[in-house]
Amino acid sequence: MIIRRVLPYGLAAVLALPLAALSQGTALAATDYQAEDALISQGTVATNHTGYTGTGFVDYTNVKGSSVEFTVSAAAAGPASLTLRYANGTTTDRPMDLAVNGTVAAPAVSFPATTDWNTWATKTVNVQLKAGTNAIRARATTDHGGPNLDRLSLAAATDTQPPTRPGQPSCSDIGEDRLTLSWGASTDDTGVAAYDLYEHGNKIGEAPGTTTTHTLTGLTPDTTYDLTVIARDAAGNTSPASPVVDCTTKPSSDTTPPTAPGTLHTVGITSNTVDLAWGASTDDRGVTAYDIRSGSTVYQTVTTGTSTTLTGLACNSPYTLDVVARDAAGNVSPPSNTVSFTTKACATDGGVPSSIATLSTGWTIPWGTYWMPDGKTALVTERDDFRVWKVTKDGTRTQVGTVPNAVTTNGEGGLLGVAVDPGWATNHYVYFMHTAAEGNRVVRMTYDGSTLTGYTILLQGIRKNRYHNGGRLAFGPDGYLYVSTGEAQQPDLAQDKNSLNGKILRMTTDGKPAPGNPFGNYVYSYGHRNPQGLAFDRNGRLWEAEFGNSSKDELNLIKPGANYGWPTCEGTCSVPGMTNPKATWNVSEASPSGIAVVRNVIYMASLRGERLWRIPVNGDTENVGTPTAYYVGSYGRLRTVTKVPGADELWLSTTNCDNNGNAPDGSDKIFRVTIK
Structure with missing residues (x-):
C-alpha cells in the first residue's frame, strides 16, 4: 500500500543560505517534517499512542523494506543534519537505511528500544544534499520493520570541528x-x-x-x-x-603499618585454584586490603574478609604464597607465614605451556609480529622508532627498513601492527598500521625479502590520540584484512557506525571496504574501546582482546555487525542490542594486547597484568573454559603473542621500555614458549 501526502515547505528557508554558511556550522533552527505527510510504503498513519507531534505518526508494517520518504528542497548543495524522532516499544532494535536521492547515506542506523511506545527518542546523522529537490528515505532493513516514526527535522550540519589542544597542565x-x-x-x-x-x-x-x-x-x-x-x-x-x-602525591602522615596477618593455610586445591584463609590483621586506622603474593608479585587483592579462592593458576605447578595487609596510607604489614603447594595435574586437551626460553634480545617496544607465508621468518615492528625487522626461527634479526610518515603520540601511537599478504610470493605486499600527522593509517609496502620499498596509503582518517589507537592487523581465511581501531579517547565514536574508530574494520588489499560488510562501509563490528588482539581459530572464527577502562578487560567472539557495548557497557551487561564478552578480567590482572590460537586454546598477552593467559575454547562451541595464568610477574609487560607456523610454539614479546614500564631502551625481549 502506498499513501501520498502533501509535503510541507520550509527546508528551503533553512538551506537557502550560502554553502559557506553551512560549512561554518552556523547554528540554525531545525525545520520539522511530519512523517504522516510523507510518502509511506507498507505502513499506516496512526494515533493510538501518546507524545507524538503533528496529527499522528507512521506505524511501519513489520516487513523488511517498509519505508517513509520525505521530499525537501535545498537552495544550495551542502551538508545537513537529519534527525528522526521515533518510538520503539519492543526489546528489538529496528535498524533502517537512510538514503538521499536513492543512495544510502547512512546504512543500518540503529533505532533501539525506547522503553515503551509512548516514549520518544531521536537519532541524528549528517548527510549531503544537492541543490534543488532531494528525496530522503528511511527504509527498514529487517523483518521487524521500522520504529514508529513521528517526524524528520533538518538543519545545517552539526558541529564537526574539534577544540584545540589544551595547554600544558x-x-x-x-x-x-x-x-x-x-x-x-x-x-x-x-x-x-x-x-x-x-x-x-x-x-x-x-x-x-x-x-x-x-x-x-x-x-x-x-x-x-x-x-x-x-x-x-x-x-x-x-x-x-x-x-x-x-x-x-605527598607521603602519608600515617606511618604505622598493620600487624602481620594470622596463620595462612590452604583449604582446597585443584588444577587451577586454591582456597586460602588467614587470621585478621589490625591497624591504628583500619586495614583496607590484603594482598596475596608470591615474592613481590601480587596474585589477588582482597578488600573484604580473610579468605579467598585464588583462580587462574597454572596446572601441575608449584606455588609459594604469603599474605600482607595494607592500610589507606599504603603502609604494608609484615608478611604472614608462607604456604607451598602444587596444583593438580593438567587436562591434556589443547596442551599447556611447558617451557619458555629467550629467543632474541635488544628490542625497544616490539609491537607487531607476523609470519611470512613460507613460515621461515617473521616481520617485527618497533613502535617508537618505526623500524621493521626480519627475524628467523633461531632469533637472528636483520633490519629491513622503516615505515615513512610515522609519528609517535607520547603514549600508545606510532608504528603498530604488521600483516603479510597471503599472496606475498607473487605480489610481495606487506601492510602496516601507523600513526601519522593527521591520524592513524593503514598502508601497504613492497617487501622483497630483504628491503622495504614503496609506500601506498590504503586507508586514512582514523582518528588518533595519545591513547586508544588500536593497531592490530590480521588476514582472515577469507583473504581480507582485519584492522582493530581504538576510539581515540572519544567514547561516542565507538557507537557511530559511520566512524572508523572503536571498530574492527574489514577491507580488501587495495584499500576498499570488503564485499559483504554489514553496513556497506569498512565497519565489521563496533562498540570497541581499544581492541588490540585479533586471532582466528580452527573454525575460521575471529576472537578479539580489548582493554577495559577501570573495571573489566574483555575477550570477545566477533560477529559481523555486532555491537560490543562500549561506552554503554564495560564487560558483561544486560542492555538489549549489546554483545557480551566470552571472558572478562579485572584490569589489574590483564590489560590485554595480542592473542594467538594453538590447538583450540587462546593465549592472551597481558601488559599491566604481566602474565600470559591460557583460555581453552570448549570444542567447537562459542564458549570458553576457565582461564589460567602463566609467568605471572616473571617477565614484565607482555605485548604480543604469535603462533609459530608448523609447530606448537609461541613467540611472546615484552614492551617494558614503554612509558608504563620505564625500562631502558634495548631491554625488551622475545621469548619462545613450547606447548605440550
Whole structure:
C-alpha cells in the first residue's frame, strides 16, 4: 500500500543560505517534517499512542523494506543534519537505511528500544544534499520493520570541528590523597563544553568547559600520576590530548603499618585454584586490603574478609604464597607465614605451556609480529622508532627498513601492527598500521625479502590520540584484512557506525571496504574501546582482546555487525542490542594486547597484568573454559603473542621500555614458549 501526502515547505528557508554558511556550522533552527505527510510504503498513519507531534505518526508494517520518504528542497548543495524522532516499544532494535536521492547515506542506523511506545527518542546523522529537490528515505532493513516514526527535522550540519589542544597542565595544592590540576584553556568554534582528565589513558575526572582547574581526590599517597587533559565540545568532538604532566602525591602522615596477618593455610586445591584463609590483621586506622603474593608479585587483592579462592593458576605447578595487609596510607604489614603447594595435574586437551626460553634480545617496544607465508621468518615492528625487522626461527634479526610518515603520540601511537599478504610470493605486499600527522593509517609496502620499498596509503582518517589507537592487523581465511581501531579517547565514536574508530574494520588489499560488510562501509563490528588482539581459530572464527577502562578487560567472539557495548557497557551487561564478552578480567590482572590460537586454546598477552593467559575454547562451541595464568610477574609487560607456523610454539614479546614500564631502551625481549 502506498499513501501520498502533501509535503510541507520550509527546508528551503533553512538551506537557502550560502554553502559557506553551512560549512561554518552556523547554528540554525531545525525545520520539522511530519512523517504522516510523507510518502509511506507498507505502513499506516496512526494515533493510538501518546507524545507524538503533528496529527499522528507512521506505524511501519513489520516487513523488511517498509519505508517513509520525505521530499525537501535545498537552495544550495551542502551538508545537513537529519534527525528522526521515533518510538520503539519492543526489546528489538529496528535498524533502517537512510538514503538521499536513492543512495544510502547512512546504512543500518540503529533505532533501539525506547522503553515503551509512548516514549520518544531521536537519532541524528549528517548527510549531503544537492541543490534543488532531494528525496530522503528511511527504509527498514529487517523483518521487524521500522520504529514508529513521528517526524524528520533538518538543519545545517552539526558541529564537526574539534577544540584545540589544551595547554600544558600543572599541579598545585598537592596533598596525600588529592591535588589540583590546572591547564591552558582550549578554544572551539562553538565553545568548549567540558574537559576530560586522564591518567595513563583512563578517565579519572571531568571539569566544566568554563574552568581550567579541577581537584582530584581519592588518590594514593606517595604515588606518581601521569595526567593529560582532553577538551570536548557539545557535539562530542574531542581535542588532541594535552602535553603530559607527572605529579606525585605527598607521603602519608600515617606511618604505622598493620600487624602481620594470622596463620595462612590452604583449604582446597585443584588444577587451577586454591582456597586460602588467614587470621585478621589490625591497624591504628583500619586495614583496607590484603594482598596475596608470591615474592613481590601480587596474585589477588582482597578488600573484604580473610579468605579467598585464588583462580587462574597454572596446572601441575608449584606455588609459594604469603599474605600482607595494607592500610589507606599504603603502609604494608609484615608478611604472614608462607604456604607451598602444587596444583593438580593438567587436562591434556589443547596442551599447556611447558617451557619458555629467550629467543632474541635488544628490542625497544616490539609491537607487531607476523609470519611470512613460507613460515621461515617473521616481520617485527618497533613502535617508537618505526623500524621493521626480519627475524628467523633461531632469533637472528636483520633490519629491513622503516615505515615513512610515522609519528609517535607520547603514549600508545606510532608504528603498530604488521600483516603479510597471503599472496606475498607473487605480489610481495606487506601492510602496516601507523600513526601519522593527521591520524592513524593503514598502508601497504613492497617487501622483497630483504628491503622495504614503496609506500601506498590504503586507508586514512582514523582518528588518533595519545591513547586508544588500536593497531592490530590480521588476514582472515577469507583473504581480507582485519584492522582493530581504538576510539581515540572519544567514547561516542565507538557507537557511530559511520566512524572508523572503536571498530574492527574489514577491507580488501587495495584499500576498499570488503564485499559483504554489514553496513556497506569498512565497519565489521563496533562498540570497541581499544581492541588490540585479533586471532582466528580452527573454525575460521575471529576472537578479539580489548582493554577495559577501570573495571573489566574483555575477550570477545566477533560477529559481523555486532555491537560490543562500549561506552554503554564495560564487560558483561544486560542492555538489549549489546554483545557480551566470552571472558572478562579485572584490569589489574590483564590489560590485554595480542592473542594467538594453538590447538583450540587462546593465549592472551597481558601488559599491566604481566602474565600470559591460557583460555581453552570448549570444542567447537562459542564458549570458553576457565582461564589460567602463566609467568605471572616473571617477565614484565607482555605485548604480543604469535603462533609459530608448523609447530606448537609461541613467540611472546615484552614492551617494558614503554612509558608504563620505564625500562631502558634495548631491554625488551622475545621469548619462545613450547606447548605440550
